[in-house]
Amino acid sequence: MxxxxxxxxxxxxxxxxxxxxxxxxxxxxxxxxxxxxxxxxxxxxxxxxxxxxxxxxxxxxxxxxxxxxxxxxxxxxxxxxxxxxxxxxxxxxxxxxxxRPRPGRLRLMMMLGSMAAAAALAVFWLPGAVRDHALRVVPPVKRAQIGAALEAQMQSVTGPPCRAPAGTAALTRLAERLPAKRGTGALRVVRGGVRTTATLPGGTILLHRSLVEDFEEPDVVAGYIVAERVRARAYDPLGRLLDHADLIAAFRLLTTGEPGQEALRSYAEYLLTDAPAAPLDDAALLSGFQAWSVRSTPYAYARDITGETTLGLIEADPFTTEVPPALLSDGDWLRLQGICGS
Known part of the structure; x- marks a missing residue:
């Protein structure tokens, strides 16, 4: 009723x-x-x-x-x-x-809905849009400058790059043998800080000294360089910096050309302590080894001495039946192994 x-x-x-x-x-x-x-x-x-x-x-x-x-x-x-x-x-x-209809309540609900939509755009769309736009417009020279500033921030832990003259010349020849598809492609050997490798915005790769000192052949360090080259193509190093930093850093990069010292300091600390290597599947890695003419087996065993977790890289090595062009002469390899001195 x-x-x-x-x-x-x-x-x-x-x-x-x-x-x-x-x-x-x-x-x-x-x-x-x-x-x-x-x-x-x-x-x-x-x-x-x-x-x-x-x-x-x-x-x-x-x-x-x-x-x-x-x-x-x-x-x-x-x-x-x-x-x-x-x-x-x-x-x-x-x-x-x-x-009865309540125009005031309807207006309030519409206003709240608009505010919620704007907030959702700010939270979910704006950061990605600003980041992607920055990655499109920042030129290679500026990327290299940001990479150099980041490297300077890291040197309190890594120390300055190893610079024994003969070893530096050999490292330059290795970089020419394994050129980057974009960026400087420069290589630096450091005494500590990074676990194995780290790629900076602009394409410079930091290599831990153990990669040149603890192995008998240059194929291992070459394999790590190839992996970093492939990783840099899949995961833009500048993009990873902006992902770690906040939205303000991306805006600052767009307006001033610099992400800011705090963003660089925070990301340098992250690279040296917590940053996991971005994942790469075997197909991408093998394609890189093929493109740079490097054997994948030495790299696979360097990552896992048993070969169990890197079996795909061992079995599908693109150079199991042929010998790729030499990475370095024996003399250059010996000189590279001494780049950090005693």
Missing amino acids: TALSEYQRLEASGLWRSTPGDQRCEVVVSIGDATLVITDMRDRALTHWSIPAVVRANPGQIPAIYHPDGDTGETLELDAGERQMIDAIEKLRAGVARL
């Missing part, structure tokens, strides 16, 4: 007047089909008020005074003895009020 049909048998006595100048007269009030029916004592209808248009002039007070919306001169008074009718009218008015 609806609230309206629940009260359709309800009647009450009240005082009604049609205009402010009229004398109030006793009437009978009943609830009809969506209306408040006011009749005289002879059961003659005097007026019908639409329930949605009924207004209470004195909320919470007794006698309760009602009038049609927009006409305060016509009134109906119900005293305390007609509490049931008063409660019924109030309940119906409240139900109608809940059904």
